[in-house]
Amino acid sequence: MLNNVIFILGGLKLIGALYAITIIFSVPLGILFALGEISRRRTLSKLIQTYTWIFRGTPLLLQLFFAYYGLPVFGIVLSPFAAACITFVINYAAYFCEIFRGSILGIGPGQYEAAKVLGMSYAQTMWRIVLPQAMITALPPLSNEGISLIKDVSLVSVISMHDILRNAREVFAREFTITPFIICGIIYLALSTIVVLLFKKLEKKVNF
Secondary structure, X not given: OHHHHHHHHOOHHHHHHHHHHXXXXXXXXXXXXXXXXXXXXXXXXXXXXXXXXXXHHOOHHHHHHHHHHHHHHHOOOOOHHHHHHHHHHHHHHHHHHHHHHHHHHOOOHHHHHHHHHOOOOHHHHHHHHHHHHHHXXXXXXXXXXXXXXXXXXXXXXXXXXOOHHHHHHHHHHHHOOOHHHHHHHHHHHHHHHHHHHHHHHHHHHOOO
């Protein structure tokens, strides 16, 4: 029993690495894409709209399959981990883009007018006035995406990566008991709870 638990927990390393990489890269990308989408440059805005339409409108699993099995057709061969990282970063950046776009557009026009009176440029207005407020209002939807990411990481098992779900399935196939899945469920609940608590603490800190 203990050996099975340790074996299943071995998948946590993969979850932690993929989760961290996705958050570190997709959040800044989401902010940049949001700024591009609301910019007056119509070509840039349309390109980003098309990008979010594609990546929010197709299953993450399909995108993962394309990155790992489809790109080699074009001569691009990625390791399972690289394919997973690229897919998750691009996919979640699309969702974060829409979250930040909504938060930025929710900032009242008075904030822009006040910044203009103070002589701030557009970049200064965004960096000093708009984005800090938009980050606060974006926290609740970001929390939801953070929980979704924990669960979505289990998809990497389809490209032969050993996360906790794949490890649980291997124990199940070997011993024909549902105990590994119960352990797996408890681990996912614990991870989701940690994410929720972290975001609640963050929201409390910024007095949301």
